[in-house]
Amino acid sequence: MTFDWLIVGAGFSGCTLAERIASQLRQTVLLIDRRPYIGGNAADALDSHGILVHVHGPHIFHTRSREVWDYLSAFTSWRPYQHRVRALVDGLAVPVPFNLDSLKALSPPSAFPSMHQRLIDAFGEDAEIPILRLRQHDDPVIRDVATLAYEKVFYNYTLKQWGLTPEQLDPAVTARVPVRLSRDDRYFSDPYQAMPAGSYTSLFQRMVESPLITLSLNTQFLDVPQSGYRRLVYTGSLDELFGYRRGALPYRSLRFDVEHLPVQRFQHAATVNYPNTELFTRITEMKYLTGQTAPGTTIVREYPQPHQPGVNEPYYPIPLAAHRNLHEAYLADLPSLGRPVLALGRLADYRYYNMDQAVARALTLFNSLPGLLSNGTPPLQATT
Ligand SMILES: Cc1cc2nc3c(=O)[nH]c(=O)nc-3n(C[C@H](O)[C@H](O)[C@H](O)COP(=O)(O)OP(=O)(O)OC[C@H]3O[C@@H](n4cnc5c(N)ncnc54)[C@H](O)[C@@H]3O)c2cc1C
Structure with a gap:
């Protein structure tokens, strides 16, 4: 045929x-x-403990496109889901993207009120500003905010993730990282955010x-x-x-270290980033993403590494x-x-x-x- x-x-x-x-x-x-x-990199499967795990790292669905949302909705129903990420910095779990709560947690208590005020005066309430704009601002107090977010949350994470400093990467990558002048701690701000009610695999099978x-x-x-x-x-x-x-063609790859633990919950957010400590970049607890209820839990640590054709995946x-x-x-x-x-x-x-x-x-x-x-x-x- x-x-x-x-x-x-x-x-x-x-x-x-x-x-x-x-x-x-x-x-x-x-x-x-x-x-x-x-399912490609979005494939999922049950692990040996019956927990639904994303085979190639955590995949959260979010889009601004009504067309894409409507198209995929023909093959799955959805479970509403808003992803939340924390970064463990100086022993504190602060929201990512960096927001006013992150700033309050990491700045000296005496400095926070004036930093907050200068940001609001310059950009207005609830604005979302690329970190590059803050770093180039005329006001030194605003530049201090950018330095704090850059050094505590962004720089070492980027270095670990890419094996390159932010300066060595395409400036567009750094320019896009947002600082939020609000307390919104959702990782994504797209109007459509959800996870397949069943699994990605059943979505693909229906397609x-x-x-x-x-x-x-x-x-x-x-x-x-x-x-x-x-x-x-x-x-x-x-x-x-x-x-x-x-x-x-050069790629960055990842090794996923999957661990099952006999506890209901391992951490307080779906994903916790480790910008400045550990060899892995982040830990994701799968049950947050899938909404599954089970007595145990499965977590995934991600270790970035160079891609070698035939040895690991080009991610x-x-x-x-x-x-x-x-x-x-x-x-x-x-x-x-x-x-x-x-x-x-x-x-x-x-x-x-x-x-x-x-x-x-x-x-x-x-x-x-x-x-x-x-x-x-x-x-x-x-x-x-
Ligand atoms: C760690 C990680 C986390 C991610 N998290 C998110 C997220 O949270 N949200 C989000 O929206 N996106 C996320 N993504 C991106 C998402 O994975 C991609 O958008 C999506 O997989 C792209 O689909 P694709 O079909 O283009 O490629 P792929 O999913 O890579 O599919 C390509 C397929 O082609 C097959 N293939 C290649 N060559 C051959 C060959 N010669 N013969 C036979 N088969 C071949 C491969 O095996 C693969 O299955 C993430 C990606 C990674 C790496």
Whole structure:
């Protein structure tokens, strides 16, 4: 049998396109993943104690996009959930993002009132200011606030997470870190924040349940004969696709250390960051995220490490100009495959996407398919 489409990768990008192609175009899809499970990095599974654990680290769903929310709501009902993070600093658990309570906890008691007042005078109540703006402010008191947040909560965490100082990273990464002039301690401020009422895995299973979609796990791209499909969607890494001929695209990886404990609750927030102590960056207690009730609890520690192809997973593209140039060069190699290919997703685009952004990208690409299919002379290549 020849499928209309081969889709490589059964994460949010691949499953969204498979679902759209089957339900809207009524075409056949062979959806493959080399892993033994569906869902890509958003996969979840029960551990040996019956606790639902996110296999590739904690995944919290949040979006500003009504379109993405409505689209995914066809495959799951939701459990309302607001994520909260604390950072353990000088023995105190302070809210992250850094807010007025974090400032009050970490600043000298005599300094807090004037810092607070100067911030409100400069930016107004409830403002959310990128830390870079505070660091460049004319008022030295406001710069002191920025220094406090930067040094106590942000600098060492970034160093651990990336193996680079904030200055070595793309300035956009530092510029985005917000300081909140309110007591709002929710990690995200998006209008839609929730977790699948069941599991991510059941959401994915519903997305691909059409008889027009054949799901094949434990299957590598190179396992599928070229005669088996007409068009190709590829959500894996481009450097791997081309045998690393231009060199490997750098990623940051993580080791997850999962521990089950015979207690109801381990910590007072879903995630606790350890910016200045320990080798791990953070501990997440899974039951907060999933809402599961059980006598025991499972926690996940995250240890950042360099990515080594074939040894560990490529998780975070490292946002530096030289890496983006290398990715561009691989994109320019796509025509040499000699057949239509659409490349998308966090690996093929070499871009960090939240789950909603991966879905939005796949929906946008699907909506542009008629134009691409009629105008494009193969190979097709989607622009991001
Ligand atoms: C630690 C961590 C925490 C995160 N937390 C959040 C969060 O809280 N909220 C949020 O919105 N987002 C979060 N994300 C981002 C989220 O994981 C991504 O948005 C999402 O996984 C992107 O989906 P994707 O389909 O593009 O890629 P992936 O999920 O990576 O799927 C790609 C799939 O392709 C398969 N594949 C690749 N190459 C081949 C090949 N040659 N043959 C066969 N199969 C192949 C891989 O096995 C993989 O399953 C987090 C990411 C990480 C790393």
